[in-house]
Amino acid sequence: MVWAIVVTHNRQGLLRECLSGLRDQTRPPERVLVVDNASTDGTPQMLAREFGDVEVLTLPSNEGSAGGFHEGMKRAHASGAEWLWLMDDDTVCTPEALAELLAALGRLDHSQPPSLLLSKTLWRDGRMHPMNTPWPARKRPESMVEGAERGLMPLGSATWISLLIQRGVIDRHGLPLKHFFIWSDDIDYTGRVLAAEPGYLVPTSVVVHKTEAPHTAMTATPDRFYYHVRNTIFIIRGPGRLRRDRVVFTWLLVSSTVEYLAGNRSLGGVRAVLRGLRDGLRPLPT
Helix, strand or coil: CEEEEEEECCCHHHHHHHHHHHHCCCCCCCEEEEEECCCCCCHHHHHHHHCCCCEEEECCCCCHHHHHHHHHHHHHHHCCCCEEEEEECCEEECCCHHHHHHHHHHHCCCCCCCCEEEEEEECCCCCECHHHCCEECCCCHHHHHHHHHCCCEEEEECCCCCEEEECHHHHHHCCCCHHHCCCCHHHHHHHHHHCCCCEEEEEEEEEEECCCCCCCHHHCCHHHHHHHHHHHHHHHHCCCCCHHHHHHHHHHHHHHHHHHHHHCCCHHHHHHHHHHHHHHCCCCCC
16 A cells, blocks of 8 residues: 655645646555645645545644654654655656556565666656755665666665555654754665665656755755755764764765855855754754
8 A cells, every 4th residue: 555645835726736646646545645734735735625535634833844744754654654655745657657657666576676766857847856865775786786687776875756655664764854844854864764765766756846946055045055964964964874974975965055155155055054053963853
């Protein structure tokens, strides 16, 4: 059984497109759960009017993507979901997206089934979306060869955009950490899972991530870059990380901050970095 889990907050129009794409799947999910992060734009009324077959979990306050997926995965896992198909409300799936993810299972004949399967994510103009570029699993060259033979790419980390997760992942690794709120919560979670278990990009499964612009951390607003700084420090300090990974993320934090400040010399940009450093070094929530 596949549960599609969509996290939304005040994006009624995009959510409608996302859910319509799920209805049009050639192999539809058995259940669809929308986790509503306390929307105030009429989203609950639209869902009741147009998508009466969709289950809705309404949170009392906006808990961000981390809190939304935490609660949605918790609900689906407790209800017996075998696979959890995660996506943001601005994700529009092509009709074969889920069918192609599931078909990839038949192309893998090793004894350990994949824990994660990821769609290829495009932006509105057909280019790969830079925000959702997956990290390959370079540490396991044998898996790279095996994946290439089957038209798949072994993953080192992934984003929430059309990510299929096997229920056993939650048994072994728990749920996403809520204190990330937004930004890098998916990189943290999938990176910890994929450090020990296989997962693959399935390039024949395609979705469109309909952000306003194909942005990355380097083009983010100061408020967003704050989360990049703070949450990268959370990853460096958090559980389940090899020493090598901590070094890599430290380098990424330093290099991205230097690049961001070079292109954003405003006082707001500097304050965002300083706040992120301060808050990232505070005691981690338990």
